[in-house]
Amino acid sequence: xxxxxxxxxxxxxxxxxxxxxxxxxxxxxxxxxxxxxxxxxxxxxxxxxxxxxxxxxxxxxxxxxxxxxxxxxxxxxxxxxxxxxxxxxxxxxxxxxxxxxxxxxxxxxxxxxxxxxxxxxxxxxxxxxxxxxxxxxxxxxxxxxxxxxxxxxxxxxxxxxxxxxxxxxxxxxxxxxxxxxxxxxxxxxxxxxxxxxxxxxxxxxxxxxxxxxxxxxxxxxxxxxxxxxxxxxxxxxxxxxxxxxxxxxxxxxxxxxxxxxxxxxxxxxxxxxxxxxxxxxxxxxxxxxxxxxxxxxxxxxxxxxxxxxxxxxxxxxxxxxxxxxxxxxxxxxxxxxxxxxxxxxxxxxxxxxxxxxxxxxx
Numbered sequence: 001x002x003x004x005x006x007x008x009x010x011x012x013x014x015x016x017x018x019x020x021x022x023x024x025x026x027x028x029x030x031x032x033x034x035x036x037x038x039x040x041x042x043x044x045x046x047x048x049x050x051x052x053x054x055x056x057x058x059x060x061x062x063x064x065x066x067x068x069x070x071x072x073x074x075x076x077x078x079x080x081x082x083x084x085x086x087x088x089x090x091x092x093x094x095x096x097x098x099x100x101x102x103x104x105x106x107x108x109x110x111x112x113x114x115x116x117x118x119x120x121x122x123x124x125x126x127x128x129x130x131x132x133x134x135x136x137x138x139x140x141x142x143x144x145x146x147x148x149x150x151x152x153x154x155x156x157x158x159x160x161x162x163x164x165x166x167x168x169x170x171x172x173x174x175x176x177x178x179x180x181x182x183x184x185x186x187x188x189x190x191x192x193x194x195x196x197x198x199x200x201x202x203x204x205x206x207x208x209x210x211x212x213x214x215x216x217x218x219x220x221x222x223x224x225x226x227x228x229x230x231x232x233x234x235x236x237x238x239x240x241x242x243x244x245x246x247x248x249x250x251x252x253x254x255x256x257x258x259x260x261x262x263x264x265x266x267x268x269x270x271x272x273x274x275x276x277x278x279x280x281x282x283x284x285x286x287x288x289x290x291x292x293x294x295x296x297x298x299x300x301x302x303x304x305x306x307x308x309x310x311x312x313x314x315x316x317x318x319x320x321x322x323x324x325x326x327x328x329x330x331x332x333x334x335x336x337x338x339x340x341x342x343x344x345x346x347x348x349x350x351x352x353x354x355x356x357x358x359x360x361x362x
Contacts, residue, residue, distance in 0.1 A: 017331060018240075020089055020118075021061040021078070021342035021349050022311070023049045025070045029169035032312050033261065033343040041070055043078055044066055050079040050086045052346055056353025060087030060118060062242070062339050065096070067127040073105065080113045089187060089339070091117040093126060095133035099151035100170055106177055107156060120187040121145060122201070122278055123195065127200050142194035143167065149186065149202040156183040187240065187337070191219070191272050191281035200226035200237060205337050209281050210243030210314035212288065212295050219334050240337030241330050244315040246300075249341070250320045258300055258317045266306040285313040285359050296329075298322055311341060320352075331360075 022029040027323075029040040039045055044138055053061045065072040076088035092102060105291075123145045128135045135141075148275040157175045188203035190196065199206040200223050208216050227237055248254035288295060289304035301314040308314070309355045314321040317321050327338060338360075342348040 010217070016336070017059070018059045018337045018362065019360070020087070020339045021053050021058050021353075023053070023061045023063050023075075023352075024345055025063055025072065027069045029043065031343070032266070035344040035346070037099045043082075046075060047082045049346060049349070050083050050088075052349045053101045053353075054083050054086045056350050057357045058349065058353055059087075060089055062299055065091035065093060065122060065126075067096075067130045073109075076117070077109055080109065080116060085116070087116045087118050087122050091120040091122050094148040095128055096126070096131055097148075099148045099153060099168055100173055102148075103155035104175055105154045105184045106152075106184055108317070110182070110319050115182055117184040118187065120207070121149065123190060125204070131176060138192060138194050141291060142190070142192075142198050146202055148196045149198070152262060153183070153186075153202070157181050189242075189281065191193075191279075191284055195280070196223060197230065199223060200229050201232050202234070202239065204241045205237065205238045207240045207242050207337070207339070209285055209311065209334075210241065210299065210316065211284060212299060213333065214331055215288075216241070216330060216335065216345045221332050226324050237338060239333075239335045240339060241327075242311045242339040243321070244303075244311050244354065245323050245327075245340045245352060246315050246357050247317065247320050247323050247348075248316045251322055254269065254318045255338045256323070258315060259302075262306055265303065265308065268307075282309065282313065288314060297326055299326070302332065311339075315342075320355040320359055324356055 023046060024034055024040065025046065029036040037045065047122075050061065063072045063076050070088050073092065077092040080088055081084060106117060106119060123141050125135070136144075145166040147167045149161050149168060150165070151161075151168050155161060155170075155173060155175050156248040161173045162171050163169060185204045186202070187205040187207055188199050189207040190199065196219075206217060206223055211219075224238060246254055246258050248257055286304050288299075291301070293302045294300055298316055298318045300317045303315060304313045316326050318326075330338075340352065342352070
């Protein structure tokens with residue numbers, strides 16, 4: 001039987017609205033139009049990002065993962081040591097990590113940061129052969145992800161864990177425990193039927209890309225029904241939105257800048273990674289672009305036609321008031337976790353923290 005966790009100093013189990021940003025730990029500078037700066041991946045530069053997040057009203061920031069870029073967990077640990085309330089949302093992949101190894105590392109970092117760690121489990125294709133992993137079809141990947149989450153949860157909460165599954169086995173395993181058995185919140189993405197079955201039973205927060213309001217409402221209804229039908233044993237599933245928010249002082253200026261950005265993207269002939277294009281969630285976003293360049297009040301789908309991928313496929317565009325109004329509509333549907341971003345990242349984390357967040361929170 002699930003029991004409500006106790007609130008922590010950092011609010012790790014607070015049920016209110018939560019806003020996170022994005023920190024670009026990319027191999028190359030200039031991610032999605034970001035400013036190109038020397039030593040963009042140095043500890044000092046990345047710390048500037050984390051401290052700006054902390055200073056301008058954000059809970060924390062997503063730190064993405066992928067082979068060929070700085071390791072997300074290492075970056076998160078370094079930034080947590082240089083901040084006081086910043087919560088890193090660390091993206092990790094089963095296969096890159098073994099579940100017992102990850103359970104130990106994450107429990108340690110969560111303990112050292114007094115409950116600030118957040119975890120985003122990613123099941124999408126990467127480059128498994130490059131780090132000695134194997135790959136399988138969609139059902140295989142999500143089956144493994146489900147077992148990964150089950151093992152990690154058990155190791156966080158129990159002693160003398162024995163688990164035998166198709167993908168993972170542990171025998172008599174016990175982590176160095178904390179008395180309260182607290183654990184990081186588990187975020188999870190994916191729009192396929194296999195992914196939603198994992199989210200409905202094992203995740204804490206289901207993340208959506210920037211879909212329309214009716215699309216998000218339909219998915220929330222389906223996930224609630226799935227949770228009940230599949231016998232979810234954890235706290236009720238929560239919902240999050242990962243989307244680009246292009247905010248300017250006026251509506252006209254925002255749309256002019258958005259259209260100019262799309263023109264630059266088109267001239268650069270961006271081609272989404274094949275792994276992105278094949279994902280069910282990405283296909284849902286690409287389909288939105290066939291319905292029109294602007295959906296709902298200000299969901300801009302044109303980036304999908306010129307190579308936008310992931311959170312950059314659709315954008316919420318407008319003044320701070322326009323975008324806040326749209327985010328409040330997602331909140332009314334049940335979305336309580338927002339991961340926002342725009343480039344250049346450092347100036348925008350300040351602008352949107354100062355102009356947008358107070359309006360949404362109001």
